[in-house]
Amino acid sequence: MSLKERVREAVTEEAREFARSVLRRLLACERELEVTVRALEGEFVEPGPSGNPTRGDVDVLPTGKNFYSVDPRKVPTRRAWRVGRRLAEKTLERYREERGEYPRAVGVVLWASDVMRTGGEVLAQVLWLLGVRPRWDESGVVRGLEVVPVEELGRPRVDVVVRISGMFRDAFPNLIELLDEAFELVRDRDESEEENFVKRHGGGHRVFGDPPGAYGAGVNYAVHASAWEGRSDLARVYVRWGGYAYGREAFGEEAFEEFERALSNVRAVSISQSSHEWDILSCCCHFAFHGGMVAAAEELSGERVECYHHDVTDPNRVITRSLEDELRRLVDQKLANEEWVEAMLEHGAKGASEWLKRVKNLLGWDATTGRVPDECWEKIEETLRRYEGRFSDENPYVVRYAREVLEEAKKRGLWGR
Numbered sequence: 132m133s134l135k136e137r138v139r140e141a142v143t144e145e146a147r148e149f150a151r152s153v154l155r156r157l158l159a160c161e162r163e164l165e166v167t168v169r170a171l172e173g174e175f176v177e178p179g180p181s182g183n184p185t186r187g188d189v190d191v192l193p194t195g196k197n198f199y200s201v202d203p204r205k206v207p208t209r210r211a212w213r214v215g216r217r218l219a220e221k222t223l224e225r226y227r228e229e230r231g232e233y234p235r236a237v238g239v240v241l242w243a244s245d246v247m248r249t250g251g252e253v254l255a256q257v258l259w260l261l262g263v264r265p266r267w268d269e270s271g272v273v274r275g276l277e278v279v280p281v282e283e284l285g286r287p288r289v290d291v292v293v294r295i296s297g298m299f300r301d302a303f304p305n306l307i308e309l310l311d312e313a314f315e316l317v318r319d320r321d322e323s324e325e326e327n328f329v330k331r332h333g334g335g336h337r338v339f340g341d342p343p344g345a346y347g348a349g350v351n352y353a354v355h356a357s358a359w360e361g362r363s364d365l366a367r368v369y370v371r372w373g374g375y376a377y378g379r380e381a382f383g384e385e386a387f388e389e390f391e392r393a394l395s396n397v398r399a400v401s402i403s404q405s406s407h408e409w410d411i412l413s414c415c416c417h418f419a420f421h422g423g424m425v426a427a428a429e430e431l432s433g434e435r436v437e438c439y440h441h442d443v444t445d446p447n448r449v450i451t452r453s454l455e456d457e458l459r460r461l462v463d464q465k466l467a468n469e470e471w472v473e474a475m476l477e478h479g480a481k482g483a484s485e486w487l488k489r490v491k492n493l494l495g496w497d498a499t500t501g502r503v504p505d506e507c508w509e510k511i512e513e514t515l516r517r518y519e520g521r522f523s524d525e526n527p528y529v530v531r532y533a534r535e536v537l538e539e540a541k542k543r544g545l546w547g548r
Contacts, residue, residue, distance in 0.1 A: 156192035166195035183248055183406050185444065200247040203303050204272045207251030207258070207265060214446050215255020221451045222260070222401045223289065225439055234398035234437075235328055236290035238428060240420045243298035246306070249405050252443065254306060256401065261329065262288040263313045273309070278316050281326045288317055290328040292393045293338045294373050294420060297346030300383075310338050311378035332396050336376035339390050343383040348372050350423035351415035354495045357539060365499055366430035369423035370394070397428035399437045402454075407444050411496070412461050412489040422499030438500060454502045458493065466490065467510035472518060480526040487529045494536050497545040508546040512537055 170176050179196030182188030191198070201208075207215060226234045237260055245253050258264060258276070262284045265273045281288065293310060300307070314337050317329045324331035341347065349372035353359045359368075374390035375383045402411065402421050411417040421438065428436045438454035452460070465471045466489055475482035490511055497503035515522070515533050522529045540546040 153189050153192070156189060159193035160195065162193060163195040170197075181247060183408075185407060201250060202272075203246075203305050205250070205267075206246055206273065206303070206306060207255040208271065209267065210446070211250035211252045212255045212265065214249070214252045214443055214449070215257075216259045217449045218252060218256040218401065218403055218441055218443065219259040221441060221449050222256070222399060222439055223286065225451050226399050226437055229437065230398075233287055233289055233328075236292055236332065236393070236396040236398060238292045238294070238394070238397040238400040238424045238436075240402075240424070241293055241295045241299050241306075243296060243302045245403065245405065246299070246303060249443075249446075251306070252405065252446075253401075253403050254310070256403070257291050257293060257310065258313055260289045260291050261313055261317050263316060276309070276313055276316060278320065281322060287325065288320075288322075288327045288329055290332050290396060291337060292397050292424075294348075294424060295338060295340040295377065296420070297341045300340050300343070300377065307338055307377050308379045311336075314338075328396075332393075335389050335392065336378055336381060336386060337393060338377045339373050339386065339393070340375055340377055340383070341372060342375045342385075345372075348416070348419035348423050350426070350499060351419035351495060354418070354498045355415065355491060359498070362426050362499070362501070363430050365423060366427040369427040373423075391427075391431050394424070394428045395431040397424070397432070397436060398434070399439065400424050400428070401439055401441065403441045403443055405443050405446075410461055410465075411440065411457065412465070412492045415492050415495055418492055418495035418499055422496050426499040438502065454496070454500060455504055458496060458503055459507060461489075462493070462507040462510055466493070467514045472514065476518075476521055476525060483522050483526040483529045486522075487526075487533055490533055490536050494540055494545070497540060498543070501545065503545065505546055508537065508540055 166176055176197040179198050180188070180191055181198040181200050182191045184192055222237055223233060239253055239257055241253055245251070262279045262281070263276050264279060266275045266277050268274050295307065314329060317327065318334065320327055320330070322330060349368045350365050353365060353368050359365050370387055370390055374385065374387035376386035376389060377383065400421055402417070404410065411421075425436050425438050440452050440454055440457040442450040442452070466486065472486060475485050478485075493503055493507065493511070511533075515530070515537070519530055537546070
């Protein structure tokens with residue numbers, strides 16, 4: 132029997148029909164242009180859910196709909212809760228393997244996009260680190276929180292410092308209140324400080340962000356403008372931009388000292404990636420928010436802060452890597468990968484600039500964390516040498532600025548430490 136015949140025999144009719152239905156949905160995505168024209172003419176466009184089809188959300192297909200995101204009352208969803216619990220467990224497992232203890236506090240960044248893509252997996256991670264779980268009604272609406280006893284939890288309650296984005300602040304005020312309630316419930320427990328790290332660190336806010344009406348972390352602007360001398364400068368920028376407290380009784384109150392105290396307890400920073408459509412080099416916001424948190428926590432504590440990248444593009448499997456390993460992987464798979472570079476160059480000047488953008492963001496990660504291995508810079512230099520002529524033909528500025536990035540990495544001692 133041939134391999135094709137064996138596969139056909141092993142796959143059920145239900146699975147084959149599902150595959151055919153997905154194919155039909157994908158082929159129907161050709162309607163995007165037609166629907167766009169209808170929208171521009173003011174005609175009705177069918178509404179539909181948003182999501183990521185590579186994570187099983189095939190109901191978002193075909194595209195070309197007037198999509199909506201999520202019902203914020205149902206965040207975190209039950210599915211997000213399962214993944215978020217695993218994110219919390221993987222963070223603690225990895226830290227204990229490396230340091231032999233639980234982290235005093237974990238730093239996380241909450242994006243509005245994560246809630247919209249995943250239903251709140253990182254929010255669920257925060258809750259499970261605290262040892263709190265949602266209570267849903269029969270329709271999936273979160274009706275409250277339940278504190279899990281330490282005996283059932285099997286570990287201490289780990290404190291969390293949450294840096295929210297401006298979009299998260301604007302789109303999900305109810306989730307800020309939910310987080311504030313979770314911290315208060317845990318802080319008021321009759322437990323020892325060895326069992327409850329939130330109680331050990333005392334009162335105060337744990338959710339911080341930009342002041343109302345402002346967006347960003349600022350660190351990316353300082354790095355790209357070379358407007359910093361040492362990592363302490365970037366730490367100060369991070370605190371100044373994000374040191375505004377949020378909660379049920381606070382909406383963007385200035386709280387720089389409180390933010391510094393909270394950051395000084397952070398011993399691990401967690402990053403979650405739920406889609407193959409982006410990575411931590413594709414946008415400067417990733418090193419600004421997460422890398423900036425590492426820089427600030429290390430500056431304020433005087434200790435090394437671990438940084439973990441969780442790949443949850445397959446929600447049934449969480450792959451956890453150190454930041455160093457993830458950056459090394461991205462350089463090998465993209466920036467120094469001939470096939471990827473060639474594919475970028477098919478898009479001319481824009482494709483070449485996409486390569487440069489990621490190189491500049493690699494510098495941002497090194498500036499904030501110092502975790503970019505030397506071999507990554509060596510591979511970038513070799514790739515630039517190999518493609519210098521092609522880059523110059525498409526976009527001469529790419530060669531000029533890439534050289535400047537490599538030179539800056541050397542001058543600052545980031546390369547060749």
